[in-house]
Amino acid sequence: MKRVLITGGAGFIGHHVVDYLLERTDWQLVLLDRLDTSGDLNRLTHLPIWPAQKARVTFVHHDLKAPFNDAICARLGSIDYIFHLAASTHVDRSISDPMLFVGDNVVGTGHLLEYARTLPALSLFINFSTDEVFGPAPTGVAHSEESPYKPSNPYAASKAGAASLGYSYFTTYKLPVITTYTMNNFGERQHPEKLIPRTIRSVLRGERMPIFAELENGTVKSVGSRFWLHARNTASALLFLVNAARPGEAYNVVGFDELTNLEMAQQIAAIIGQPLLYDLVDFHAVRPGHDRRYALDGSKLKRLGWQPEVDFKSSLEGTVTFALRHPEWA
Numbered sequence: 180m181k182r183v184l185i186t187g188g189a190g191f192i193g194h195h196v197v198d199y200l201l202e203r204t205d206w207q208l209v210l211l212d213r214l215d216t217s218g219d220l221n222r223l224t225h226l227p228i229w230p231a232q233k234a235r236v237t238f239v240h241h242d243l244k245a246p247f248n249d250a251i252c253a254r255l256g257s258i259d260y261i262f263h264l265a266a267s268t269h270v271d272r273s274i275s276d277p278m279l280f281v282g283d284n285v286v287g288t289g290h291l292l293e294y295a296r297t298l299p300a301l302s303l304f305i306n307f308s309t310d311e312v313f314g315p316a317p318t319g320v321a322h323s324e325e326s327p328y329k330p331s332n333p334y335a336a337s338k339a340g341a342a343s344l345g346y347s348y349f350t351t352y353k354l355p356v357i358t359t360y361t362m363n364n365f366g367e368r369q370h371p372e373k374l375i376p377r378t379i380r381s382v383l384r385g386e387r388m389p390i391f392a393e394l395e396n397g398t399v400k401s402v403g404s405r406f407w408l409h410a411r412n413t414a415s416a417l418l419f420l421v422n423a424a425r426p427g428e429a430y431n432v433v434g435f436d437e438l439t440n441l442e443m444a445q446q447i448a449a450i451i452g453q454p455l456l457y458d459l460v461d462f463h464a465v466r467p468g469h470d471r472r473y474a475l476d477g478s479k480l481k482r483l484g485w486q487p488e489v490d491f492k493s494s495l496e497g498t499v500t501f502a503l504r505h506p507e508w509a
Contacts, residue, residue, distance in 0.1 A: 187265030189218035199414035243287030273334035284337035306345035310362035311335035316474035324429040355426035366410040408434030409494035412487035433477030
């Protein structure tokens with residue numbers, strides 16, 4: 180029976196991956212998490228599948244900034260696949276405390292790669308990265324897997340460092356590492372600092388929502404845009420890559436729709452059935468290091484036969500409806 184190590188397994192994307200693997204495989208899951216501001220075991224216990232399948236899950240508490248000692252290695256046991264999802268991810272916090280992100284994302288990935296070198300049965304190491312390593316995408320441009328790194332902030336730079344470390348371990352030590360790039364995951368039980376849960380709270384409370392835009396002399400030049408992908412689709416892509424990926428390669432995981440942040444907020448308000456109150460704020464002035472637009476080219480993974488399982492409309496409606504029914508997660 181296969182055993183997969185999922186770092187950040189109690190995080191937002193991590194717990195969706197756990198849910199998907201419990202549903203679609205018979206694997207044993209080993210979750211490694213330090214349970215800080217992003218990790219929350221309540222996400223796991225809230226999953227409908229959890230009571231029937233929790234015996235397949237082992238939890239190990241560990242901070243990746245520390246090397247793996249013998250006791251941790253013994254707890255983890257034999258591992259066939261590693262899904263490395265653990266990371267510090269918030270741009271604003273990376274700007275105020277950049278070395279925290281270097282420690283979590285670069286040093287932490289290095290310790291995990293060193294541990295992975297000791298695993299004789301390891302078949303695949305998925306190094307989970309972000310579109311932000313490529314920097315902003317001009318209108319009409321989508322970054323491919325081969326685009327150069329041009330990170331605009333310490334968070335993006337730390338993820339570029341983590342991805343580069345992974346590739347170096349493939350070339351130097353023949354470790355079966357692949358890199359995935361994805362963007363703007365959303366879904367149930369997301370951290371409240373992210374755009375969708377913040378918008379839901381603002382609409383419900385009748386509060387004004389700041390929408391970041393590019394302003395010139397008080398005139399709106401553009402509003403930031405993103406492609407959006409439900410975390411279940413991301414989990415689907417990762418499982419697909421277990422069988423389809425070639426070590427040493429990179430894969431973009433891309434959603435269906437590109438929306439501006441204002442369009443996304445308006446759609447959320449329409450689902451709730453209450454007005455959106457907002458202010459357009461110059462992101463250059465208040466969010467240095469943020470990029471106006473991100474975009475990835477998903478044709479490589481599409482050619483291999485993967486496509487998102489859940490469409491954007493139903494996944495957004497489901498996410499908002501879930502938050503309305505479970506305000507503790509809004």
